[in-house]
Amino acid sequence: MLIDGYGRVVDYLRISVTQRCNFRCKYCMPKTPFSWVPHENLLSYEELFLFVKVAIDEGVKKIRITGGEPLVRKDIDKFIKMISDYAPDIDLALTTNGFFLKHYAKLLKEAGLKRINMSVDTLVPQKAAMLAQRSVLHEVLEGLEEALKAGLKVKINTVALKGINDDELVYLLEFAKERNCEIRYIEYMENTHANDELVGLRASEILDIISKKYTIKEVGKAPNSPSTSYEIDDGYKFGIIDPHKHDFCDSCNRIRLSAEGLLIPCLYFEEALSIKDAIKKGDIAAATEVLRKVLQNKPQKNKWEAAKENEVSNRAFYQTGG
Numbered sequence: 402m403l404i405d406g407y408g409r410v411v412d413y414l415r416i417s418v419t420q421r422c423n424f425r426c427k428y429c430m431p432k433t434p435f436s437w438v439p440h441e442n443l444l445s446y447e448e449l450f451l452f453v454k455v456a457i458d459e460g461v462k463k464i465r466i467t468g469g470e471p472l473v474r475k476d477i478d479k480f481i482k483m484i485s486d487y488a489p490d491i492d493l494a495l496t497t498n499g500f501f502l503k504h505y506a507k508l509l510k511e512a513g514l515k516r517i518n519m520s521v522d523t524l525v526p527q528k529a530a531m532l533a534q535r536s537v538l539h540e541v542l543e544g545l546e547e548a549l550k551a552g553l554k555v556k557i558n559t560v561a562l563k564g565i566n567d568d569e570l571v572y573l574l575e576f577a578k579e580r581n582c583e584i585r586y587i588e589y590m591e592n593t594h595a596n597d598e599l600v601g602l603r604a605s606e607i608l609d610i611i612s613k614k615y616t617i618k619e620v621g622k623a624p625n626s627p628s629t630s631y632e633i634d635d636g637y638k639f640g641i642i643d644p645h646k647h648d649f650c651d652s653c654n655r656i657r658l659s660a661e662g663l664l665i666p667c668l669y670f671e672e673a674l675s676i677k678d679a680i681k682k683g684d685i686a687a688a689t690e691v692l693r694k695v696l697q698n699k700p701q702k703n704k705w706e707a708a709k710e711n712e713v714s715n716r717a718f719y720q721t722g723g
Contacts, residue, residue, distance in 0.1 A: 402460045403692070405666075405699040413463040413625070413655045414456045416449060418477065420660065422470040424498050425534040426520075428560055428589055428599055443660045446480040448680045452658065453484055455689055463492040465518075469660075472501040478512040485513025494518065496558075500537055502544025506551040516554045518585075519545060523566045524576060532565070549580060557584045561602035570610050578637045585628050585640035604629070604643040611639075625654040656695060664691060666699035674698070 403411040422429075453464065464484060471477055477495075485493055494516040495509065502519065509517075521541060523529050529538035548555050557577045561570060570586065577584035589601025602610075608617060608631070620630040620638060628640035657665040662677030674695050679687035 403456075403696055405696045407699070407701050409653060409699075410460075411654050411656055411696060411699070412461050413465070414453070414461045415465045415467055415655060415657045416453070417467045417469065417657065417659045418446075418449070418471050418480065419443070419469040419474040421473050422468055422498070423473060423500055423535075424470065424537065426498075427532055427534070428562070444662050444677065444680060446476070446483065448662075449480065449658070449660075450483045450487075451680055451683070451685065452676055452688055454487060455685055455692070457488050457491065459689070459692070461491075464494070466493075466495040468496075470498050470500070471495055472497055472505055474660075478505065478508040478514075481509060481514050482512040489513070492516075497544075498533075498537070499541040499544035499548075501540075503540065503547040506544065506547040506553060510551040510553050514553065516556070517548050518556045518558055519548070520559075521545070521557045521573065521576075522559050522562075523569055524572060525569070528565060545580070545582075549582075555580070555582045557582050559584060559586050560589055561586045561607050562589060563600040563602055565599075567602060567606075567610060570607060571614050574611065574633075574637075574639055577639070583639060585642055587642045588644060590644055604641045607641055622652075625652045627653075650701065653699075656692075656699070664695040666695050672698060672700075 405411055425432075456464075466477065466481065468474075481493065481495070484491065493514055495514055496518045497520075499519040499521070502517070506517075519541070522532055524538070526536065526538045529541070530536045545555060545557075557573070559566070559570070559573055561567065566573070574584055586602075586604075586607050588603060589599060611617060611633070615633040618632045620632050622629050626640075627644070628642045630638050630640050632638050653667075658676075659665065659673070662675050662680060663673040664676055665673040674691050676688045676691045679685075679691060
């Protein structure tokens with residue numbers, strides 16, 4: 402069992418298989434050049450899998466594949482199959498912007514993937530093009546339909562932004578409900594890589610907007626979930642991920658592994674330790690020791706709740722996944 406310095410059980414590993422992304426979303430990496438880390442700097446799937454086996458054997462029960470955009474890395478379905486074959490019962494999921502999903506959904510399902518989280522911030526093509534800085538909505542929605550057709554469980558993630566999609570939050574909820582998908586609204590997480598003109602909606606503002614049409618009841622958080630669940634009149638449940646809330650980190654059970662071998666204890670902070678050399682040498686004991694140190698270094702809380710004016714995270718989400 403993996404336990405951090407505050408007694409929290411860590412059983413969830415998020416693996417960023419690439420920093421590359423075909424979008425330039427304004428809340429993530431709007432000015433990042435279309436370049437990539439040289440392939441030789443990345444851990445291969447086989448090397449990543451060496452650590453995955455350690456993590457599973459030590460008690461990890463849930464793995465999520467992220468990026469960047471994970472579907473831009475070749476043969477991602479083969480990596481998913483490695484994990485699924487080793488631990489068929491593991492909760493294996495992937496986060497994607499959905500653009501390439503129509504080509505991969507069936508392959509991912511056959512490889513053993515169980516769930517997908519995908520970003521849908523708007524149903525208006527012009528807004529989607531403005532946020533992603535390219536025309537994307539048609540392909541994203543096609544990808545969503547293909548994922549559902551393949552039998553994958555889909556959650557929709559929506560970053561709630563003032564003056565951009567605040568007028569669509571109800572429509573997006575109804576869009577998700579019609580497809581039997583859960584929607585989760587995400588409070589915008591301020592970071593130095595984002596467009597500094599963006600202003601996010603807090604949970605209370607999101608609820609105020611939805612309550613103009615629906616009666617809402619708070620259901621609460623599932624154990625270890627970053628999302629607070631709510632229910633509307635007909636029983637449909639949606640979530641809000643609110644990192645600015647004081648108790649957001651209390652049950653955090655996550656660590657992150659980057660494509661370059663950095664083990665990252667917290668999404669907000671930049672502190673990390675590398676397992677790259679140990680894994681390249683096949684030294685599992687040394688990689689496990691790094692894992693133990695990262696767990697002890699895992700902070701108790703992020704700083705989004707208490708951040709002072711002009712104090713934001715330096716974390717590049719495209720390097721670690723969300």
